[in-house]
Amino acid sequence: MNKFEHYTIIPNINTGNTTLVIPTIEDINNCEQVLRFRFEEDYKVYMLQYGIGLLGGTYIRIYGPTQITTNQAEWLARVTEYYFWEEGKDILTKEQVLNSICLGDTLDGDEIIFYQENYYVLPRNEENIYLLGNNLHDALEWLCSKGILTEAFEEREFEPFNEK
Secondary structure, three states, rough: OOOOOOOEEEEOOOOOOOOOOOOOHHHHHHHHHOOOOOOOOOHHHHHHHHHHHEOOOEEEEEEEHHHHHHHHHHHHHHHHHHHHOOOHHHOOHOOOOOOOOOOOOOOOEEEEEEEEOOOEEEOOOOOOOEEEEHHHHHEEEHHHHOOOOOOOOOOOOEEEEOOO
């Protein structure tokens, strides 16, 4: 069963079309090789089905593999300099966060990370860290439905980034 089949593709706000921007499996494999980790299966399914865009009424952005590869060093430098999630140390230590991969973010600036087969969120506006689950589907559902970082919402609309 495809966990993501209930997502509705909506037109890009700027282009007015629904053309998807899908990375290749080679892009995914390259990211894994360069950063020395393995995506879990849901990430691959999501990327190969929907690609790069915004989910949930423009709330969640899951990065494509090329963007992850390109931005990881800059993300690590920024998080190292401005780390403030000390209240979340029982969930992940600073060292564990610095050994994670940043896979996405939210409209509010919360960062979605992947560490040892689990997804977590580093909230922009609080010092805690939340465990989202061990697959992308559960992580996305947590972000959309828990009502902790934003008001819960039901729409599962996907807006592709097809502005090139």
